[in-house]
Amino acid sequence: MDFSLDYFKKQVERLEDNFLGKFHKRIEPIQKFMSYYKCALMEIETKFKVLDEEFSFLHERNPIDNIKTRIKDFESIRKKLRRKKISPSINSIEQNIHDIAGIRIICPFIDDIYMLADCLAAQDDIKVLERKDYIANPKENGYRSLHLIVEIPIFLHNEKRLVKVEVQLRTIAMEFWANLEHRLHYKKEMDEKISKELSVELTDCAEVIANLDIKMKNIHDRIENKSTQNVQMKKN
Numbered sequence: 001m002d003f004s005l006d007y008f009k010k011q012v013e014r015l016e017d018n019f020l021g022k023f024h025k026r027i028e029p030i031q032k033f034m035s036y037y038k039c040a041l042m043e044i045e046t047k048f049k050v051l052d053e054e055f056s057f058l059h060e061r062n063p064i065d066n067i068k069t070r071i072k073d074f075e076s077i078r079k080k081l082r083r084k085k086i087s088p089s090i091n092s093i094e095q096n097i098h099d100i101a102g103i104r105i106i107c108p109f110i111d112d113i114y115m116l117a118d119c120l121a122a123q124d125d126i127k128v129l130e131r132k133d134y135i136a137n138p139k140e141n142g143y144r145s146l147h148l149i150v151e152i153p154i155f156l157h158n159e160k161r162l163v164k165v166e167v168q169l170r171t172i173a174m175e176f177w178a179n180l181e182h183r184l185h186y187k188k189e190m191d192e193k194i195s196k197e198l199s200v201e202l203t204d205c206a207e208v209i210a211n212l213d214i215k216m217k218n219i220h221d222r223i224e225n226k227s228t229q230n231v232q233m234k235k236n
């Protein structure tokens with residue numbers, strides 16, 4: 001028997017190679033699967049940027065203030081699988097989890113949200129699978145946004161794949177509220193009484209913010225009408 005240091009080193013290297021080989025084999029299909037969602041996000045982000053560009057050319061203002069994209073992390077996917085009692089296979093994840101790819105479109109005004117959602121839905125390569133209007137029907141805590149689940153094609157070297165993307169559209173004010181509410185939601189170590197008080201305050205703030213969105217829109221419309229009148233006056 002060879003019990004030399006060299007012999008043990010070689011055995012360890014063999015085990016490491018074996019482990020890495022198996023790990024690579026298992027992780028590769030997952031990486032490939034996740035990359036489809038990255039591609040779908042690139043496609044849909046471009047669609048929104050094109051709409052923003054065209055609108056700004058036609059109306060001299062941008063209907064999109066900011067765009068954020070994210071791929072759901074493995075931990076959140078795992079939690080969702082457990083919560084929804086979904087089996088952890090690539091197929092069932094693809095069928096049942098619709099928000100692996102998420103894009104958030106932040107707009108100055110509520111009208112921009114509906115205009116952009118309608119423009120996206122009208123595109124012939126987009127299929128809207130689900131639409132939840134939390135602006136018309138806010139959640140009990142005051143959460144407001146328009147959510148769409150859409151299916152978008154991505155074109156790979158040898159195939160076309162349909163990929164689901166969650167689109168969230170909200171105003172700057174709604175985003176401000178949702179970010180703070182999200183922080184409260186994840187502060188697990190907070191005293192329960194304080195947490196409840198803050199939730200109530202936040203629900204009140206959601207109303208204030210909804211009114212602010214309406215007021216800002218009215219002011220904007222008046223500014224726009226006024227400038228149209230000015231143009232007409234100048235022409236006369």
Ligand code: 0O2
Binds near residue numbers: 076102132139143182
């Ligand atoms: P993350 O990290 O943003 O992805 P489901 O998606 O099926 O689990 P549901 O309730 O049918 O659940 O989905 P819904 O209502 O369309 O909401 C999904 C996403 O909207 C959430 O994603 C949040 O991003 C956002 N959202 C919904 N409700 C609230 C809310 O009350 N407060 C805030 N701040 N955000 C909300 P995730 O998966 O929770 O997290």
